[in-house]
Amino acid sequence: MKVAIIGAGNMGSAIARGLVLGKLIKAANITVANPTNKKLESLKDFNKELQVTNSNQIAVNDAEIVILAVKPWLIKEVIDKLTFDFHKQIIVSVAAGIPFSEYEQWTDSSAKIFRVIPNTAISQQESMTLIASHNASKEEEHLILNLFSEMGMAILIPEKQMAAATAITSCGIAYVLKYIQAGMQAGIEMGLYPQDAMKMVAQSVKGAATLILNNNTHPSVEIDKVTTPGGLTIKGINELEHNGFSSAIIKAMKASSN
Incomplete structure (x- = not known):
């Protein structure tokens, strides 16, 4: 199976690297198109078997999956300049905020289209990726x-x-990073070295996420395990709530969804 990736920016390059590191698609069957060469050269340095080109159409011609990894305001322009085989090719767009109804106007009513929203952790193969499908079969999904x-x-x-x-995943990762930054600042104020504080908070966040994902448990259950009566943790938890911590997170995510 051949894959074309249109755009070698941060997201396009991250997807290309992720596919190479995976087992489903061979590097030689991935073609990345970009108008300039610097980012393409970086991808070739990563894996010499990757195919690169300055022509979007050349990348698309033999591909069964076409991943559009360009900014939302460029999507229509890129699509308008390409010729697809809508009966055979699957189109995957990572552009946020563009509904299927608009893709139908730019392509064909029978086009098999996926909207895919990764977050920036895809560069570490740790993305939370959202996928919606249009006209696709169960096998294609x-x-x-x-x-x-x-x-x-x-x-x-x-x-x-x-x-x-x-809002929860693509924007939400920034709020998690903001928590790490705040925890780091607190650690520095209390006498820790910045790099040590950063690692401590980041690993604690990673550990908390692992508890939830591996055990299919609930945050409240895990919080209860570390909040002993009269202990330090419950004092901190109550201080967070007195200062509107939960409300701030909810408001931020709701604001990001508009």
Whole structure:
């Protein structure tokens, strides 16, 4: 199976690297197109078997899956200049905020289209990737899920849930990073070296996430395990709530979904 990736920016390059590191697609069957060479050269340095080109159409011609990894405001322009085989090719767009109804106007009513929203952790193969499908078969949905599951965790959701889910995952990763930054600042104020504080907080976040994902448990259950009566943790938890911590997170995510 051959894959074309249009755009070698941060997301396009991360997807290319993730596919190479996976087992489903051979590097020689991946072609990345970009108008300039610097990022393409970087990908060739990563894996010499990767195919690169300055022509979007050359990349698309033999591909069964076409991944559009360009900014949302460039999607229509890129699509308009390409010739697809809508009966054979699957189009995957990573551009946020563009509904299937618009892709139908730019392509064909029978086009098999996926909207895919990874987050920046895809560069470490730890993305939480959202996938919605249009005109695709169950087998095609399974294929795209498997591809992106090699780069973290992927979930298929209805298009109507995309905005809310994007706020929680694609935008939400920034809020987690903001928590790490705040914890780091607190550590420095209390006398820790910056790099030590950063590692301590980051590993604690990673550990908390692992507890939830591996045990399919609930945050409240895990919080109860470390909040002994009269202890230090419950004092900190109550201070967070007095200062509107939960409310701030909820408001931020709701704001990001609009």
